Amino acid sequence: MSDTLSVAWALAWIRGAQAVLAENRETLNDLDRAIGDGDHGENMDRGMKAVVGKLADGAEDVQGVLKVVASTLMSVVGGAAGPLYGTAFLRAAKATEGDVDADGAVAIVAGALEGIVARGKATTGEKTMVDSWSPALDAAKAVAESGGTAAEAFRAAAEAASKGSDDTIPLRASKGRASYLGERSMGHRDPGSLSTTLILKAAADAAEAA
Amino acid sequence: MSVALVIVSHSAQLADGVVELAAQMARNVELRAAGGTDDGRIGTSFDKVNDAVTELRAAGHDVAILTDLGSATMTVESVLDFLDEEELEHVKFSDGPLVEGAVAAAVTAQVGGDLDAVVAAGRARELFG
Ligand SMILES: [Mg+2]
Numbered sequence: 001m002s003d004t005l006s007v008a009w010a011l012a013w014i015r016g017a018q019a020v021l022a023e024n025r026e027t028l029n030d031l032d033r034a035i036g037d038g039d040h041g042e043n044m045d046r047g048m049k050a051v052v053g054k055l056a057d058g059a060e061d062v063q064g065v066l067k068v069v070a071s072t073l074m075s076v077v078g079g080a081a082g083p084l085y086g087t088a089f090l091r092a093a094k095a096t097e098g099d100v101d102a103d104g105a106v107a108i109v110a111g112a113l114e115g116i117v118a119r120g121k122a123t124t125g126e127k128t129m130v131d132s133w134s135p136a137l138d139a140a141k142a143v144a145e146s147g148g149t150a151a152e153a154f155r156a157a158a159e160a161a162s163k164g165s166d167d168t169i170p171l172r173a174s175k176g177r178a179s180y181l182g183e184r185s186m187g188h189r190d191p192g193s194l195s196t197t198l199i200l201k202a203a204a205d206a207a208e209a210a
Numbered sequence: 211m212s213v214a215l216v217i218v219s220h221s222a223q224l225a226d227g228v229v230e231l232a233a234q235m236a237r238n239v240e241l242r243a244a245g246g247t248d249d250g251r252i253g254t255s256f257d258k259v260n261d262a263v264t265e266l267r268a269a270g271h272d273v274a275i276l277t278d279l280g281s282a283t284m285t286v287e288s289v290l291d292f293l294d295e296e297e298l299e300h301v302k303f304s305d306g307p308l309v310e311g312a313v314a315a316a317v318t319a320q321v322g323g324d325l326d327a328v329v330a331a332g333r334a335r336e337l338f339g
Contacts, residue, residue: 043253074288078253080281083288086256119284176280 005100005150009210010065011055017202018048024198031191035178039079040191047077047085062100066093066108080176081192084116084129091115102144105153105207109137109200120175127171127178127185129192132161136200151207158200165193211300213319213328214240214271216262217312218286219278220253222246228276228312236316240271254285263289263301272325273301274315276332278308300325304332 021028021044028041051072059065066089074086088111095111096104113133122128139160143153166189173185215232219225225245233241242262247253259275266273277283286303293301302325304315315332323331 037252039253074256074285075248078247078251078255080284082253082256083281083284086288087291119287 003101003149005062005104005207005210007059007061007065009100009206010062011058012206012209013203014048014055014065014069015052016206017199018052020198020202021045021048021195024194028191028195031189031194034188035173035181035185036191037079037177040081040195043077043079043081044195047073047082050076061098063093063096066090066096080120081195084119084192087115087119088112088133089115091118100150102140102148102150102153105150105157106137106140106144109133109140109153109157113137122175125171126175127168127173127190127193128175129190129196131168131171131190132164132193132196132200135160135164136196149207151204151210154200154204154207158197158204161193161197161200165189165197168193211270211272212238212240213323213325214242214266214269214273215312215315215319215328215332216242216244216259216266216273216275217308218254218259218275218282219243219245219308220282221278222250224278224308228309231309232312232316235313236320239316239319240266240269241316242266254282256285256288259286259289260292267297267300272328274304274319274325274328274332275302276304276306276308276312276315302326302329304329306333306335310334 025041025045032038032040051069054068070086070089091111092108095107122130124134136157139156140153143156168190173179178185217225217228222245225243229241229243244258244262248255275286311332311334314334315328318328318331
């Protein structure tokens, strides 16, 4: 396992994320059907397949991979996830230079969270993907500050995102179309928090294999 | 410089219908529908919005953009993020109820209102407080 993550890691991350999002397509659709329009799994699957197609010839560097993810998701997804993840990966790309060490991992997660907050105008506790990205950033930061590796930072981020996703279940939605359901949105996991968790887990898995 | 409208909806039929309705009272206003995804599903398309804005700007129009739901608004804001400061003086989002807003904005453009007047009309605040 190498301490810094290169373009090969970024490609493995995104391909791994595509595979796991495809596997979870129906789960994500079902979660979105409960409190939304039922297309989150389909949208992420379609978007990530297009991304992987565009990355077939590789990319120059980590930033290049993240930029392709951003522009492709923005164009292809169609639902709210397009501009949200598109902006997330765009800001993550802007925060990345060269290979990724632990601070670089923090910068990627911070950039993603900043993009999602700028685009969706949500804060924590509103039953959105922010409830996974925000604790993920705190966890990644803690690892970097205590001298951990990029792989450890992504693993901690993924675990915190997963816990954050669990914590969305009892919440009442106050953003997006789920908010129209009021109290009926309670008792369901936010689908965006699960796709976030899967994406961060794929980053950690690829980093541990790098 | 005349003001044109881009109507962004998750549904291509809804976008077309709003254009049809707004055109009735605004015969000389350029109205563009940007509805549905690129492959004809329910959703919004970054490229459809971006292409409509680019074409209208190339034709010399200022552009007001109206949307139906929050994720359409996020798509529009993503498009605006790629414009520079100077372009943002000529391309603006009007955050209002789509049908009333589009009619009010189109009529305002028809009678020669500038971009800020059209955007303000599109918000239709007098109807919704
Ligand atoms: Mg949805």
